[in-house]
Amino acid sequence: DWLGIPYTHSGVRASALAMDKRAAKSIFRTAGLPVPEGKVVSIDALADADPLPRPFVIKPVNEGSSVGVVIIQPGDNRRAEIARSWRFGRIALVEEYIPGRELTVGVLGERALAVTEILPAEGFYDYAAKYAPGGSRHVLPALVHPAITEKALEFALAAHRALGCRGATRADFRYDDAAGEPGRLVLLEVNTQPGLTRTSLLPEQAAFLGISFPELCAWMVEQATCRE
Numbered sequence: 001d002w003l004g005i006p007y008t009h010s011g012v013r014a015s016a017l018a019m020d021k022r023a024a025k026s027i028f029r030t031a032g033l034p035v036p037e038g039k040v041v042s043i044d045a046l047a048d049a050d051p052l053p054r055p056f057v058i059k060p061v062n063e064g065s066s067v068g069v070v071i072i073q074p075g076d077n078r079r080a081e082i083a084r085s086w087r088f089g090r091i092a093l094v095e096e097y098i099p100g101r102e103l104t105v106g107v108l109g110e111r112a113l114a115v116t117e118i119l120p121a122e123g124f125y126d127y128a129a130k131y132a133p134g135g136s137r138h139v140l141p142a143l144v145h146p147a148i149t150e151k152a153l154e155f156a157l158a159a160h161r162a163l164g165c166r167g168a169t170r171a172d173f174r175y176d177d178a179a180g181e182p183g184r185l186v187l188l189e190v191n192t193q194p195g196l197t198r199t200s201l202l203p204e205q206a207a208f209l210g211i212s213f214p215e216l217c218a219w220m221v222e223q224a225t226c227r228e
Contacts (some may be wrong), residue, residue, distance in 0.1 A: 009167040010192040018192045021093050029057040031162040033187050038095030047083035055097035060088035084176050098186050100176035105156035106202040107169045112153040113205040117142035145182040169221050172196035
């Protein structure tokens, strides 16, 4: 920005807000988007007692790629140990655990693309599931209730706008349909730098809609060069 060099995707403000999970949740809630119940707690308080009824999720406030994310289930005795070895500052974000399925939606400008369900090979969609070969597989389009597909597309675009994003983003959701359809859809976060390998989620959704990888890259470059 200072040097006037065009670049792709969101600006500094939107990217900083999206990376700060506490700030992003506040913005999403103000925009009327469904987010998990939770709070920010000190590491000392986390070491002393459960901050929420179990199961709950412990997350760093300012990390990506699920780094540091831990799910504490009933009977799990790791909480105090996790607090003692915490390396992400003096606070943590603690949220209710949303059971169910992992969904994601890519956004290009003012267009929400499609809904993908992510199926980790084991456990939850952690760092290894995201980046290790065979760590997860994708179902596109996600086999969910049509109302959930519509809501996921709507919420992804609304979150993109609420943060002031530009170019490409990807919104991640949890979908709980255990009690029957259409179920509960909850927005987790927005990624302002979604993966761009040929097998990443955003290019996969673009290809599903007939946008080739070279066309996707060209669109991103055009969006950057046209920026005021």
